[in-house]
Amino acid sequence: MHEIFLDELKKLNTQFMEMGVFVNEQIDQATRAFVDHDKKTAQSMVDNEEKIPTESIDIQKKALKLMALQQPVATDFRVVISILKATTDIERIGENAMSIAIETIRVKGNPRIPEVEKIISNMTHNVRHMLIQVLTAYVQDDEKMAREVASRDSVIDHDYVRARKLIVDGIEDDPSRAVASSSYFVVTRLLERIGDHIVNLASWVVYKTTGELEELTNPSETKTI
Numbered sequence: 001m002h003e004i005f006l007d008e009l010k011k012l013n014t015q016f017m018e019m020g021v022f023v024n025e026q027i028d029q030a031t032r033a034f035v036d037h038d039k040k041t042a043q044s045m046v047d048n049e050e051k052i053p054t055e056s057i058d059i060q061k062k063a064l065k066l067m068a069l070q071q072p073v074a075t076d077f078r079v080v081i082s083i084l085k086a087t088t089d090i091e092r093i094g095e096n097a098m099s100i101a102i103e104t105i106r107v108k109g110n111p112r113i114p115e116v117e118k119i120i121s122n123m124t125h126n127v128r129h130m131l132i133q134v135l136t137a138y139v140q141d142d143e144k145m146a147r148e149v150a151s152r153d154s155v156i157d158h159d160y161v162r163a164r165k166l167i168v169d170g171i172e173d174d175p176s177r178a179v180a181s182s183s184y185f186v187v188t189r190l191l192e193r194i195g196d197h198i199v200n201l202a203s204w205v206v207y208k209t210t211g212e213l214e215e216l217t218n219p220s221e222t223k224t225i
Contacts, residue, residue, distance in 0.1 A: 005076060008066050012059065013139060016083055016090070019055045020135040023094040024128050026052070027194065030100035031124040034107075034187055035117045042104035045097075052094035059087045082208035086138065089197045089204070093131070096190045096197070103190075107183040113170040116184050119163040123191040126155055127198060134201045138208070146205035149198065150216040156195035163188045 026045065033041040063084050067077065130149050137145035167184045170177050196217075203216050 002076075005066065008062075009076070009079065012062055012066065012083060015055075015059055015062075016087060017135055017139060019052070019059065019087070020090050020131065022055075023052060023090055023097065024131050026094055026097040027100075027124060027128055027131070030097045030104070031120055031187070031191070034100055034104040034183075035120060037104075039105050042101040045101040046105065049098050052091055052098075056087050056091040056094075060084055063087075078211055079208055082138075082204045085207075086201050086204045089200045093194050093197045096194050099190050100187050103183050103186050107180060111174070111177055112180050113166065113177060113184065116163050116166050116170070116181075116188075119159050119166070120184075120187055120191065123156055123159045123163075123188065123195075126152070126159075127191060127194045130156075130195070130198045131201075134198055134205065137205045138201070141205075141209045143206055143209045146202040146209075147216065150202035153195045153199050153217070156192055160188050160192040 029041060030045060032038065033045070063080050067080050130152055134146060134149045136142070137149065163184065167181045167188075171181050199216050203214060206212060206214050206216070
């Protein structure tokens with residue numbers, strides 16, 4: 001019976017990883033579309049927006065069925081709980097990527113601010129790298145890697161605050177940038193939220209490997225809202 005459980009859990013982990021990789025690609029596609037003013041690509045993403053939530057529901061249904069039918073022992077139960085929770089965070093990351101695509105379609109106005117767009121590209125690169133690493137940590141039960149990934153969220157937060165200052169300064173220098181800049185506020189905030197969800201994923205890796213629920217963010221950290 002336990003062998004059946006492990007086999008089904010392996011399939012579930014594979015599906016979870018595939019969903020995570022797909023969402024990672026969505027982040028890249030959405031931010032590239034935003035920076036390149038590519039509304040066609042953004043619209044294509046929006047037209048397929050149900051793919052991620054549908055996949056999330058499927059994984060969660062399978063996980064719940066696995067618990068109900070196989071009645072896992074405490075350690076295995078913890079593994080299934082972690083994948084349920086982690087899948088929710090992956091779905092939220094996908095929603096944030098979709099919101100960037102929607103903002104790409106909505107945004108109007110020029111001139112843009114190249115310095116801010118460079119930060120957006122940097123934030124995208126960093127969150128995508130963090131996401132792949134935390135997914136790897138999840139599959140490999142690597143608590144140390146998960147904690148290292150969570151610690152790098154401070155870089156995302158720093159870029160977020162820096163971008164907001166540049167946006168405000170840019171509007172003060174040239175009020176005609178105000179329309180486009182409203183979208184910069186939205187996109188940088190969405191990327192910052194993606195970083196937060198990756199920290200949540202890292203927390204679920206720690207829970208999966210140790211059984212301890214631990215807050216990996218710095219309680220003393222403050223962010224510009």
